[in-house]
Amino acid sequence: MSGRLRSFLYENGLTLTFLGLFFAALVGQAISGYHEFNSLQVQHGSSTITFGRYITSSDFGAAVMENWQSEYLQFTLFILMTVFLLQKGSPESKPLGKEGTETDREQRIEGQRGFRVGLYSNSLVSVMGLIWVGSWFAQSITGWVEFNADRFSHQQDALPYGSYLGSAHFWQTTFQNWQSEFLAVASMAILAVYLRQRGSPESKPVGAPHDATGTQG
């Protein structure tokens, strides 16, 4: 392995590992979802479909998008709220008294002004938020198509898109994902006050006191 490649893998290990896990999990979801879909088709006396058709179907699309939108909402809100909200003792929080967007000097942009600086200053939330909105929109479309296919199979009229956005089906699939994301953030914020993981930047140093806020490992 060349030195440059080794260096690239070392410096980007965290991202590359999680991207690899993501692809493996997505393939696993596609394969298991495909088999489950076809077994339900057989149960209902309908024809089965190919794997290629399944991964381009609204059924698979809805399953993927409903998870993506909740993950990106979690990060969007977490990034935004940690600007203004604190958790005493948590490494996920800024120190007490540091709430807010801070001074230009603290943000190391003293003397810099203009649209580009403003845009860059909010780029993380903006991009995360855009991905959240986009994947939520995609969830709504794919979910609406699947919902109406099911209504037709039960001899019911289809719902218009606007009506689907107010339907129990859409909000049930939305809230079932949101609740787990928000619980995970709340858990992480408070558990990290009292528990430690040596060597992780998500944890305070093992010997740090519980009330030390914003101190990382």
Place this chain on the structure above:
Amino acid sequence: MRVGVSVLAALVVALSGCGTASSEHDARGSVQRFFAALSRHDGNAACHELSEETASKVAGDEKKPCGEAVLSLGLATASIRKVSVYVDSAQAKLQGGGAVFLDETPKGWKVSAAGCKPQPGKPYDCELES
């Protein structure tokens, strides 16, 4: 704001309508052939447009071969007002308020329920279904 709503509406139509134009055409054709067969009292041709489950059900319920059973129901025919397709299910709304439902099968679009009358707040009441 108006531009944003228009763009969103266009995206919804585009994304949901991807690839359904030909499916709507094929589903419409199946309903038209089904009604034409009923009109000329060709029960076998009408059964050819039914899904296997629906054909078996009507034959079993009427205790006759499908071709005779489907004609004995006296299903009314009507002009098609609108065809909608979602994935592998379709609905043909008829003049007069009735509907026909179809499933996409390996043999093409087949009628899964016919002679369907709307019931407020409930599924359609269909004379012929699987």
